[in-house]
Every structure is written in structure tokens, then in C-alpha cells.
Amino acid sequence: MSEVKEVQSAIAGYIGKVLRESFGKGPxxxxxxxxxxxxxxxxxxxxxxxEQILIQKNEGGKVEELREMLMSVLYADIKSELEAVTGREILDIYTNWNLDQRSGVIFGTVDAPAESGVVEKWQEELNRVVKRAGENKEGLSAFVNTKPLNHRVVLIERTNVLTPVERQLLEEGHAEEIEAAKTKLVKSIIEETDLLARMPREVIDPFIIWDVDKDINYLIFVCSSKEPETK
Incomplete structure (x- = not known):
């Protein structure tokens, strides 16, 4: 456990430093x-x-675009540093921002076997709810896997999330349009299924990440550190 904490501390320190040096102000x-x-x-x-000025002028899209451009330049260095710190190969790195809350996530996958563990009832329920909502909203049968990364972060991974028409549009170079449209659908799924209330803790920051080339959608829910009230 101490080794994991050391890794997490090293990564946090590095990311904070990189953002501060690259943006002129750190988190x-x-x-x-x-x-x-x-x-x-x-x-x-x-x-x-x-960025604050742009948001006040309703130009949040430009902020996200500029951040995406800058982060794409930083990915190689971040990947290299994380591999040096962890001793593991970093396969993919993604970012998603919640500008309204001045927050964001850097999320990624690692070349390591998944740890097996007991699947709790709330995880099974979320799998069923999200899968059924996807079938109704998107007309597809995605594979859904809900996994708590720790007591504060819940990951819902959906695979097989593109319809045949969307795959064709992807081949024609419309990845951004697909992501934008499907993000709206996923937000409606989260709202209509009362997904946040089904989490084991209060959700303070939800994020939606797409890798349409790999046909994957990640939903990340950062939860409160407070223990849930017993009913």
C-alpha cells in the first residue's frame, strides 16, 4: 500500500508541475x-x-480546444514520466474537463492485468441500468463494466458503443461530431436513469471520455470523501 501511495504522490506532483509550467498557473x-x-x-x-475571460464571453469551446491542443503535445512526456515512476507501460491517455467546476481528469490505461474482485450488488445494478438505457437511447447492446478504482472514483467502461452508421461516419472523418452527439446522449442517460443517486457515495464530478477509434466510452465519477449517511 505504501508503494501505491508513493506512486500516486509522485504522479500528482509531476502533473501539478507540468500544468503549472505549461499553462502559467497550476491547479x-x-x-x-x-x-x-x-x-x-x-x-x-x-x-x-x-480562460476565465473566454468563458465569460461564452467561448468555453475555445478553452477546451486550446487545452486539447496543448495536452496533445504533453502526452508523450507525461507517458514517459509515468512509465518511469510506475515501471508499467502506459497504453492510452485521455483528458476531459468540467469548466463549470474548474476541474478535469487525466485518465489512462496501463499494460497490467485487471485485479479480480467481488462484484457488489450496486455494480451489477449500474451495469443493468446503463446497458438497458443504451439499448433504448442508442439502439445498441454495449458491454458495460462498473468498477470502483478506489473509494472515491467509480469507472463505468462501455465497449461496442458505435452503431454501423456511426462507424461509417467515423471512417469518413467525423469523429468529433460523433463524440459531441453521443456525449449529449450519455448525459441524458445519466440524468434519466438517476445514475448519480445510484452511486455508493455522492458524486461531485462526473466525466465522459470517448475513444471512438477503439469503440470505447469511459464514464468517470469522482465521489465525495465523506462516508454516506446510513439510512
């Missing part, structure tokens, strides 16, 4: 979850003055 809080074959870095209170 107030960086919390890392290292749970191979996944990792998740939750970033809080991160918004530079110029």
Missing part, C-alpha cells in the same frame, strides 16, 4: 488514483485568467 489540488489497468488524476480549481 490547487491534484489527486491521483493508481489502480492498474487504469489510472485517474483528478484536477481541481484549474482555470487561468485568459
Amino acid at each position: 490547487i489540488s491534484v489527486h491521483t488514483t493508481w489502480a492498474p489497468p487504469y489510472f485517474c488524476v483528478h484536477i481541481r480549481d484549474f482555470l487561468v485568467p485568459m
Whole structure:
């Protein structure tokens, strides 16, 4: 456990430093979850003055676009540093931002076997609810796997999330349009299924990540550190 904590602390320190050097201002809080074959870095209170101005002018899309451009340049260095710290190959790295809350995640996959564990009833329920909602909303039968990465981060991984029409559009170069449309669908699924209330703890920050080339959708729910009230 101490080794995991050391890894998480090293990653958090590095990410905070990289963001500060690259954006001119770092986040107030960086919390890392290292749970191979996944990792998740939750970033809080991160918004530079110029981004704040753009958001006030309803230009949040430009902020996300600029961040995506800059992060794409940083991915190689982040991958290299994380591999040096963990001794594991980093397969994929993604980012997603919640500008309204000045937060974000750097999420990725690791070349490591998944640990087997007991599947709790709430996980099975979420799998059923999300799968059924996807069938109704998107007209597809995705494979759904709910996994707590720790007591504060819940991951829902959906695979086989593209319809034949969407796959054709992807081949024609419409990845961004597909992601935007499907993100709206997933947000409606989260709302209509009351997904947040089904979590074991209060959700403070939800994120939606797509890898349409690999036909995968990740839903990441960062939860409160407070213990849930007993009923």
C-alpha cells in the first residue's frame, strides 16, 4: 500500500508541475488514483485568467480546444514520466474537463492485468441500468463494466458503443461530431436513469471520455470523501 501511495504522490506532483509550467498557473489540488489497468488524476480549481475571460464571453469551446491542443503535445512526456515512476507501460491517455467546476481528469490505461474482485450488488445494478438505457437511447447492446478504482472514483467502461452508421461516419472523418452527439446522449442517460443517486457515495464530478477509434466510452465519477449517511 505504501508503494501505491508513493506512486500516486509522485504522479500528482509531476502533473501539478507540468500544468503549472505549461499553462502559467497550476491547479490547487491534484489527486491521483493508481489502480492498474487504469489510472485517474483528478484536477481541481484549474482555470487561468485568459480562460476565465473566454468563458465569460461564452467561448468555453475555445478553452477546451486550446487545452486539447496543448495536452496533445504533453502526452508523450507525461507517458514517459509515468512509465518511469510506475515501471508499467502506459497504453492510452485521455483528458476531459468540467469548466463549470474548474476541474478535469487525466485518465489512462496501463499494460497490467485487471485485479479480480467481488462484484457488489450496486455494480451489477449500474451495469443493468446503463446497458438497458443504451439499448433504448442508442439502439445498441454495449458491454458495460462498473468498477470502483478506489473509494472515491467509480469507472463505468462501455465497449461496442458505435452503431454501423456511426462507424461509417467515423471512417469518413467525423469523429468529433460523433463524440459531441453521443456525449449529449450519455448525459441524458445519466440524468434519466438517476445514475448519480445510484452511486455508493455522492458524486461531485462526473466525466465522459470517448475513444471512438477503439469503440470505447469511459464514464468517470469522482465521489465525495465523506462516508454516506446510513439510512
